[in-house]
């Protein structure tokens with residue numbers, strides 16, 4: 681998989697050469713290119729933003745540098761261009777899985793009040809565009825979001841994780857999906873007055889599985905009740921009586 685990042689803060693993306701993606705790069709599984717969008721400006725001040733048409737606060741990222749970047753990078757219909765923006769669709773494990781099947785992803789990291797809409801309109805004519813948000817809060821720019829998306833995607837690549845089983849069991853994926861993970865413990869059995877739940881020491885695998893399932897339900901109910909409720913889309917609203 682080849683990953684390109686368009687940003688005005690390339691240093692923000694240096695963690696890519698560390699940690700998990702770093703190993704994937706060393707193993708040849710990943711090719712990573714970070715680009716300074718200012719490299720595609722032509723004025724003395726390397727201007728990447730301007731005031732918004734119609735007025736309003738803040739600055740908007742100019743279209744030309746992004747257009748030239750897409751031209752030079754040679755994006756095509758098989759490429760996903762990901763625009764990180766708080767106005768995007770929510771990032772989920774399902775979306776991570778979809779992106780993990782791509783040969784190539786270009787991340788366009790917005791700053792200021794966003795990127796000129798025509799960059800997105802143009803990008804849709806040359807590649808597969810996704811606008812993605814990593815949550816309902818506002819960051820200063822899309823770089824940290826691009827890092828989060830990258831880590832979620834890259835760890836799904838075949839041959840990346842040492843242990844495929846640990847992928848299947850965890851929160852938001854695999855069997856029992858939609859539930860949060862159960863709490864985990866390791867030795868010692870007692871630590872600072874806190875005991876490991878005795879069931880985990882019982883050797884009774886059926887009881888352990890039942891206890892873990894119960895813990896997952898309880899945690900999910902407390903922390904993420906939205907994950908337990910059937911989605912509105914799953915309800916046949918035509919047969920729901922009006923009240």
Ligand code: 6GU
Pocket residue numbers: 763764765766768812813814815816817818819820821822825826
């Ligand atoms: Cl993708 N970008 C910014 N700037 N803020 C965010 C975000 C993205 N996702 C959540 N907040």
